[in-house]
Amino acid sequence: MKVNCDFILPKWENNLLTWSNLKEKARPSRVMPSDQKASTNAYNHFFKGFPTINKIKSVLRKNSDSITVFCRLIHSDIDFYEKYFVDEIVECIRELNDITKPSLRLLLRGYVNQFDNHTQKLNLENKTKLFKFFHEKNLIDYSQIEKIGLLKSKPVKKVVSYSIKNSTKPIETLKRCGIDINWNSTFYKLLETEFILKWLKENPLDAEQSFPTKILDHKIYYRRLNNSLLAGHQIIKNILDNESEKHDSWIKMILQFAGDPRTKEGRVYQKWWGALEKKYLITFKDLLPPSNIRLFLEAIKEFAVNNHNMNRMFPSRKVFLEGLENQNLIVYSRLFLPKEVKNFIREKYPTLDLTFICNLVIKTQREKNKSIIYLNLGELHIFEGSHAFSIRVYRQSSPKSSHFISPNCKNIEITELRNELLYNLPDLNDSNSFKAEDHNGQWKLNVIQFMREYLPEFHPKPLFTQYEWNRFGAKHFTKH
Numbered sequence: 001m002k003v004n005c006d007f008i009l010p011k012w013e014n015n016l017l018t019w020s021n022l023k024e025k026a027r028p029s030r031v032m033p034s035d036q037k038a039s040t041n042a043y044n045h046f047f048k049g050f051p052t053i054n055k056i057k058s059v060l061r062k063n064s065d066s067i068t069v070f071c072r073l074i075h076s077d078i079d080f081y082e083k084y085f086v087d088e089i090v091e092c093i094r095e096l097n098d099i100t101k102p103s104l105r106l107l108l109r110g111y112v113n114q115f116d117n118h119t120q121k122l123n124l125e126n127k128t129k130l131f132k133f134f135h136e137k138n139l140i141d142y143s144q145i146e147k148i149g150l151l152k153s154k155p156v157k158k159v160v161s162y163s164i165k166n167s168t169k170p171i172e173t174l175k176r177c178g179i180d181i182n183w184n185s186t187f188y189k190l191l192e193t194e195f196i197l198k199w200l201k202e203n204p205l206d207a208e209q210s211f212p213t214k215i216l217d218h219k220i221y222y223r224r225l226n227n228s229l230l231a232g233h234q235i236i237k238n239i240l241d242n243e244s245e246k247h248d249s250w251i252k253m254i255l256q257f258a259g260d261p262r263t264k265e266g267r268v269y270q271k272w273w274g275a276l277e278k279k280y281l282i283t284f285k286d287l288l289p290p291s292n293i294r295l296f297l298e299a300i301k302e303f304a305v306n307n308h309n310m311n312r313m314f315p316s317r318k319v320f321l322e323g324l325e326n327q328n329l330i331v332y333s334r335l336f337l338p339k340e341v342k343n344f345i346r347e348k349y350p351t352l353d354l355t356f357i358c359n360l361v362i363k364t365q366r367e368k369n370k371s372i373i374y375l376n377l378g379e380l381h382i383f384e385g386s387h388a389f390s391i392r393v394y395r396q397s398s399p400k401s402s403h404f405i406s407p408n409c410k411n412i413e414i415t416e417l418r419n420e421l422l423y424n425l426p427d428l429n430d431s432n433s434f435k436a437e438d439h440n441g442q443w444k445l446n447v448i449q450f451m452r453e454y455l456p457e458f459h460p461k462p463l464f465t466q467y468e469w470n471r472f473g474a475k476h477f478t479k480h
Contacts, residue, residue, distance in 0.1 A: 043069040047080065056084060057092045064098040071103040075110030085111065087126045094133045101137065108134055112174075113185035117154040118226065127151060140178035148173055156187070160194045164202065170195055193223050193231050197238055204244035212253035221257045232257055233275055240283045251287055261285060261328070269328075289352055292333040293321045296373040298348070299341045300386045303369040313439045316465055320444060321384065323463035324375065329455065332376040334405055336360040336417065341371050358404070361413040370414065374405055379454045383421060388438075392421060393447055395433040395454060445472050 043066045046059065059066045073080040093099070093107070111121070111130070120127060128151060135142035145151060149158025163170045170191040174181060181188050196211055215221060221232025236258060239250050258272035261281045273281055290298070297318050324330055335357045337345070342354060362368060372385040381394040404412050404420060435450040437443035445468075448460050464473040 039065045040069055044073070047073055047084075050083065053084070053086065053088055056089060060089075060092060060096065064096075064100075067093070067096065067099050068103045071099075071106040071110070075106040075113070078114075081110060081114060085114075085121055087122055090122060090126055090130055094129060099137075101139070104134065104137055104139055108139060108179065109181060112150075112179055113182050113187050115150075115155050115187040116190055117156045120153065120155075124151070124153075134178075141176075144177040145179075148177060150174075150177070150179075156190045156194050160191060160198055163195065164198060189223060192218075193220055193225075196220065197231070197234055200235065200238035200242060205239060205242050205250055206245040206247055208247055208249050212249045216253060216256060229275065232272060236272070236276065236280060236284070240280050240287075246287055251284075254284065255288075260288070290349065291325060292335045292373060293325050293330075293375075295337075295345055295357075296335060296371060296384075297321065299337060299344065299371045302344055303341065303371075303386070316444060316468065317384065317439070319465050320463045321373075321375075324377070324458075326462060327458050329377050329458055330375050331378050334358060334374040334407075336372040336374070336412065338362045338369060338371070340369055356407060358409055359411045360417070361411060363413070363415075367414055372417065376405075377451075377455060380451060390436050390438050391443065391447060393435040393450055442472060444468060445476060449476070 043059070043063075046066075047056070047070060056070070060070060070084075074085055075081075114121065122130065131140065131145050131151065132142055134140045135145075148162045149155060152158045159170050159173055163173045166173070171181070171188070196215065199211070215235065221230060221235060223231040225231055225234060236254055239246065239254065259268045261269070261273040261284055297314075300314060300317070336359075337357050338360045342357060342359070345352070345357075346354060360370070360372065362370060367387070370385060370387050370389065372383060372389060375382040375384070379395065381396070383392045383394075385391075403409055404417060435447060437446050444464065448463060451458070452460065460473060460477040461469060
């Protein structure tokens, strides 16, 4: 053991002195974020107090940190944007030299996010100067901005027109200029809506497209246009005014948000079809798959060929059912068809989805091919059938009957259906709630007179053949 020798530190221990020195130098940098946060909070509080424009200009000129906070609020706070993104302040900002690029990007995006076709916020001179300022800071391509129409008084329409002409999407058109906008911004939604509406006018609709899914998923049909219409109204009009063939996806899309105009859908019907001209209802009806009534009538006609009595009664039943449908009296309908009749429908309409039809199970030869249709008229419920089936009109529907009216019921035996109609619906002895008529003599007159008590708004004449109207309809329903 050496007691009187010198003690020498190893090399690595001497290097610890360097770390100690670095630690002292790092101490000021550790407090910077806290100071910066305090400064940011102070300016945020100042701006949110909604000071005068002159005070804001004074603060912006004195401290560069205030510029960052100002630009962030322009981008994120619509009320702040509306009050302070004005010519006077923008002109002040253009004169500043110490604005960072991230702050400028927030300012640019905040401005463009609010673009529409009606209020441009800045006058044309300051708008032009601002975009040139962004160009000088290497944020955008000014010549491209001019080309796409962003400086025009209606930038939404101009950018969309340019995009369609050049086979690109508006968002891509802007990115090529150096502008990246928010997907939930006013400008983006207006561009998206305008692009779809213009595309629907100028392109054939005979092929499957992604637009129907986008319109439904983004609920674009609910967006408000500048007039009293919603985007959905204009979408319907543009599709139906388009002279090309219509792919099924467009028809299904309209049905999904606007409902079927062949039935009265209450508020949904009034919201969409009630706001459009009648010609659009007629055009759309012609594009729809066959209605339950049409399928029912075609089935009766086909299987009545060799049945004299059915052939005799067919024209009268046809006019009656079509008269109800054409007056939009039917809220809901359900078909009950046996296997042979469903096969006939399937052969005639191979692409038609028949899952909505309930299978009517028939076990006797006597009732072969019998078909039944249920019609909900709101206040009244009608069951009409082929062959010797009596038409039945009920004023109200018992809860017990709902299971076979529901689309969830896929199969029912005809005897079970008959028992439901006989025993589980309103009292058959109550003349105020039930009417049944064989298809003989004045059956239609009796049924319509019963219906008129509860549906006074419908017109009887379209439910009669001309012969029936002349014989007894006019006498009972023409006002003197």
